[in-house]
Amino acid sequence: MEPILEISHLSITFTQYERGIHKRELPVIKDLSLQIEPGQIVAAVGASGSGKSLLAHSILGILPYNSRMSGTLKYDGRPLTQERAEALRGREIMLIPQGVTYLDPLMKIGPQIRKGKRDAGIRERCRAALKRYGLKEEIEEQYPFEISGGMARRVLIASAVTESPRLIIADEPTPGLDKKAAGKILGHFRELAEEGAGILFITHDLELALTIADRVAVFYAGETIEEADASDFKDVEKLRHPFTKALWYAMPEHGFHPIPGSQPYPGTMAKGCPFARQCRKCTILCREADQISLKPYRGGLVRCLYPGKEEAK
Ligand SMILES: Nc1ncnc2c1ncn2[C@@H]1O[C@H](COP(=O)(O)OP(=O)(O)O)[C@@H](O)[C@H]1O
Numbered sequence: 001m002e003p004i005l006e007i008s009h010l011s012i013t014f015t016q017y018e019r020g021i022h023k024r025e026l027p028v029i030k031d032l033s034l035q036i037e038p039g040q041i042v043a044a045v046g047a048s049g050s051g052k053s054l055l056a057h058s059i060l061g062i063l064p065y066n067s068r069m070s071g072t073l074k075y076d077g078r079p080l081t082q083e084r085a086e087a088l089r090g091r092e093i094m095l096i097p098q099g100v101t102y103l104d105p106l107m108k109i110g111p112q113i114r115k116g117k118r119d120a121g122i123r124e125r126c127r128a129a130l131k132r133y134g135l136k137e138e139i140e141e142q143y144p145f146e147i148s149g150g151m152a153r154r155v156l157i158a159s160a161v162t163e164s165p166r167l168i169i170a171d172e173p174t175p176g177l178d179k180k181a182a183g184k185i186l187g188h189f190r191e192l193a194e195e196g197a198g199i200l201f202i203t204h205d206l207e208l209a210l211t212i213a214d215r216v217a218v219f220y221a222g223e224t225i226e227e228a229d230a231s232d233f234k235d236v237e238k239l240r241h242p243f244t245k246a247l248w249y250a251m252p253e254h255g256f257h258p259i260p261g262s263q264p265y266p267g268t269m270a271k272g273c274p275f276a277r278q279c280r281k282c283t284i285l286c287r288e289a290d291q292i293s294l295k296p297y298r299g300g301l302v303r304c305l306y307p308g309k310e311e312a313k
């Protein structure tokens with residue numbers, strides 16, 4: 001199937017001024033590629049600070065003014081330009097934002113969900129969407145401060161699905177929700193995918209991602225280091241990158257083994273593999289390589305010079 005979203009070699013840098021004079025480019029996302037097909041749920045999994053929200057914002061065309069982007073984004077086979085992103089967001093491409101602060105505190109819930117639309121069916125669709133997430137229609141007359149955080153989350157999701165969206169970008173949509181509540185929301189994502197939407201599910205929680213995703217893209221320090229079928233995670237030997245394997249061993253059901261060290265801060269890795277300092281299999285080449293590209297390997301993609309390699313050289 002043709003992908004609905006195709007991200008190729010996306011890089012995002014920020015311009016920073018040190019002590020107000022020295023200009024510095026800070027790379028945050030480096031050479032990131034990802035595809036989503038209609039009906040597919042792709043999870044982007046990475047620790048905090050790995051560039052997940054920036055990825056979401058680049059798709060919606062809402063990157064901060066001091067950022068620069070390179071690479072290509074295609075939606076429905078055609079370049080997703082800034083103009084197209086603006087025309088499509090809120091209609092075909094919906095963001096479920098990371099924070100409930102995205103709700104306007106001064107506006108009642110109903111008008112926020114309707115987003116200024118006044119066509120005949122909008123009130124019905126709005127009500128149906130609220131009902132789907134267990135919210136009564138009275139909530140339309142309330143202000144955000146009058147509802148709980150959990151309800152605000154559901155309002156954001158209802159708001160995103162009022163007009164049958166074709167692409168949903170869900171940026172950590174279930175923080176602070178217990179497993180049951182999170183599972184319910186993810187169940188709705190599956191329904192939306194079955195109706196044909198493509199879904200990018202952004203999360204730091206691999207375990208949660210695996211309950212729903214078809215494909216998983218693992219992020220590390222702004223790079224996709226592996227893309228795998230969710231089913232590959234049933235057997236650690238099917239996984240390709242040492243970091244993905246480390247994530248697997250860190251899952252509670254696989255013994256909770258901590259990953260030594262931490263993700264490098266963006267901009268501090270001039271070359272080499274970002275996981276090199278923490279990798280038992282690291283060689284001099286891993287530290288010195290100018291660019292390690294994402295390559296097909298055993299049915300997935302991996303950015304490693306020695307994928308699947310078991311012992312250090
Ligand atoms: N406007 C900005 N200026 C400079 N750096 C930024 C800006 N926005 C985000 N960053 C940096 O980019 C990195 C990735 O941010 P983000 O995409 O929010 O990560 P995540 O959502 O994975 O936690 C972080 O290190 C953050 O500090």
Ligand SMILES: [Mg+2]
Binds near residue numbers: 052053098172
């Ligand atoms: Mg984020």
